[in-house]
Amino acid sequence: xxxxxxxxxxxVLTGTGHSIPPYAVSNxxxxxxxxxxxxxxNKEHQEAIRRGEKEALPESSVEFIVKASGIHNRYFxxxxxxxxxxxxxxxxxxxxxxEPSIQAEVAVKAAQEAIRIxxxxxxxxxxxxxxxxxxxxxxxxxxxxVQKILGIAxxxxxxxxxxxxxxxxxxxxxxxxxxxHAKAVLVVxxxxxxxxxxxxxxxxxxxxxxxxxxxxIERKVNLTAPSPHAFLIQGTRLLTDFSNxxxxxxxxxxxxxxxxxxxxxxxFTQNGKKVFKEVTPLAASLIQNHLxxxxxxxxxxxxxxxxxxxxxxxxxxxxxxxxxxxxxxxxPIVLDRFANTGxxxxxxxxxxxxxxxxxxxxxxxxSFGAGxxxxxxxxxxx
Ligand SMILES: CC(C)(COP(=O)(O)OP(=O)(O)OC[C@H]1O[C@@H](n2cnc3c(N)ncnc32)[C@H](O)[C@@H]1OP(=O)(O)O)[C@@H](O)C(=O)NCCC(=O)NCCS
Numbered sequence: 001x002x003x004x005x006x007x008x009x010x011x012v013l014t015g016t017g018h019s020i021p022p023y024a025v026s027n028x029x030x031x032x033x034x035x036x037x038x039x040x041x042n043k044e045h046q047e048a049i050r051r052g053e054k055e056a057l058p059e060s061s062v063e064f065i066v067k068a069s070g071i072h073n074r075y076f077x078x079x080x081x082x083x084x085x086x087x088x089x090x091x092x093x094x095x096x097x098x099e100p101s102i103q104a105e106v107a108v109k110a111a112q113e114a115i116r117i118x119x120x121x122x123x124x125x126x127x128x129x130x131x132x133x134x135x136x137x138x139x140x141x142x143x144x145x146v147q148k149i150l151g152i153a154x155x156x157x158x159x160x161x162x163x164x165x166x167x168x169x170x171x172x173x174x175x176x177x178x179x180x181h182a183k184a185v186l187v188v189x190x191x192x193x194x195x196x197x198x199x200x201x202x203x204x205x206x207x208x209x210x211x212x213x214x215x216x217i218e219r220k221v222n223l224t225a226p227s228p229h230a231f232l233i234q235g236t237r238l239l240t241d242f243s244n245x246x247x248x249x250x251x252x253x254x255x256x257x258x259x260x261x262x263x264x265x266x267x268f269t270q271n272g273k274k275v276f277k278e279v280t281p282l283a284a285s286l287i288q289n290h291l292x293x294x295x296x297x298x299x300x301x302x303x304x305x306x307x308x309x310x311x312x313x314x315x316x317x318x319x320x321x322x323x324x325x326x327x328x329x330x331x332p333i334v335l336d337r338f339a340n341t342g343x344x345x346x347x348x349x350x351x352x353x354x355x356x357x358x359x360x361x362x363x364x365x366x367s368f369g370a371g372x373x374x375x376x377x378x379x380x381x382x
Contacts, residue, residue: 006220008219008221009180010178011174011218011219012217012218012220012232012233013170013233013379014119014216014217014227014229014230015113015114015115015120015215015216015229016113016117016216017109017111017112017114017116017117017213017214018113018214019109020075021106022075023075023078023079025073025076027066027071028062030065030083033083033084033085033088034059034060034200035059038057038058040085042056042057057202058202060205060206065206069310069311069312069339070310070336071206071207071335073338074206074209074338075211076194077092077102077194078092090194090195092194100145102136103130103132103142104145106192107146107188107189108149110190110212110214111146111150114186114215115150115214117216117229118216118218119225122151122152124222125184125185125186126153126155126185127154127176127181127186128144128146128147128157129143129159129172129186130142130146130158130190131160131165131166131168131188131343132160132165132166132343132344133160133162133165133191133369134195136192138252141158143188154182159172161373162246162343163307163342163345163369164367164369164373165189165342165343166187166213166215166343166347167236167238167365167375167376169189170217170233170365170377171238171375173187174233174236177218177219183222184216184222186215186216187216188213189212189214189342189347190212191212191342192210193210193341194210196250197267197268198268198269201267203270203272204270204272207268207339208268208340208341209338209340213347213351220232220382223382228355228357229355231382232379232380233378234294234362234379234380235377235378236376236378237375239373240374241371242371242372243278243370243371243372245270245271245274246268246271246371246372247270247370248265248370249261250265251265276313278372279313279369279372280316281320282368283307283313283317283368283374286366286376287317288321291378296378299322301362302357302362303353303354303357304317304326304366305331305332305349305354305363306318306331307368307369308334308335308338308340308341309345309368311333311335314331318331333349334352342369345367346365346366346367347365350365360380362380363378364376364377365377
């Protein structure tokens with residue numbers, strides 16, 4: 001392959017962007033609201049609890065959340081509805097089809113930053129992929145709405161591989177460039193989590209936060225000037241392994257379910273302990289194997305931008321890879337501020353921690369989550 005042909009089929013990440021919703025919710029606020037709900041529930045059911053017909057609900061605690069997860073804070077599009085112990089669900093006013101959808105709106109904000117950082121204009125793109133774990137509607141695709149708002153030609157589609165959606169979308173974008181189907185791809189990850197997080201569930205009420213990230217992936221031949229943000233995508237690797245340990249049942253059959261099951265269906269559920277035990281080695285071995293396939297070792301990697309679900313998972317993965325404790329430079333953590341933002345986690349870690357790379361230095365972006373699904377992307381600073 002001559003140089004020009006290779007530069008036309010080699011993909012480069014040239015810009016990332018983000019948008020964070022306006023309302024910060026601390027652990028203290030979340031726990032106060034949850035414990036008010038528990039007090040009211042236990043009072044209302046005190047007779048049944050005394051007779052042994054119902055179990056008293058236990059309180060949540062800030063200390064547990066910090067110790068078990070490393071999360072201190074998260075952001076949502078609304079907090080009054082979430083923190084109201086009689087509601088515990090965000091207030092998101094319904095929008096008519098004539099108005100931009102919430103997901104498209106947050107995606108456009110993140111996309112505008114990524115497009116600006118990449119030094120491009122919307123007219124230069126020919127593909128949009130919306131990749132995330134939450135879907136506001138089944139169709140028309142959110143990506144097509146984003147495409148229309150930004151004025152992008154070509155094709156757009158939505159995909160969902162839960163928290164791994166972003167890395168899976170990177171592989172699709174790279175393959176589309178390699179196959180000649182696209183010249184510049186916009187990937188957006190509009191995670192709107194507040195609607196399917198069960199704020200009455202002690203095990204999971206603290207886990208998620210909302211965010212949107214965006215990535216510009218384009219042909220290397222498009223690069224005209226040096227940029228602190230441009231990284232060659234050296235390789236991608238994906239893996240899935242079916243598990244029921246993280247589920248969200250909500251879908252087109254929900255209206256056919258018995259009322260109580262339909263009600264529960266809208267929520268994220270997980271067996272957190274099993275997820276922790278099973279996904280941690282899965283992610284570490286995929287990364288290790290991916291690096292080996294590129295004749296690299298973890299020691300060749302300057303930084304790991306890992307999925308942001310649980311601080312201890314990331315610590316363990318890095319310890320497995322480096323055979324020692326990692327530093328915050330080697331594996332930056334953003335989940336303390338943002339909680340688990342689904343597909344956005346590793347992209348947010350990259351977005352805030354990449355401008356110190358010198359040409360030739362390597363980094364690795366990795367996601368892991370429901371499915372199970374794991375993705376790895378090797379990036380080389382150009
Ligand atoms: C969810 C997670 C933080 C829970 O941490 P954990 O250490 O596994 O906690 P457990 O659920 O085993 O609970 C431990 C104890 O804390 C208690 N507990 C659970 N939630 C609590 C809360 N909010 N407040 C206080 N105590 C709580 C439990 O009742 C249990 O008490 P016990 O030991 O007396 O039975 C952790 O399992 C995790 O992050 N797993 C991975 C999740 C993940 O990555 N999911 C992917 C989504 S993409």
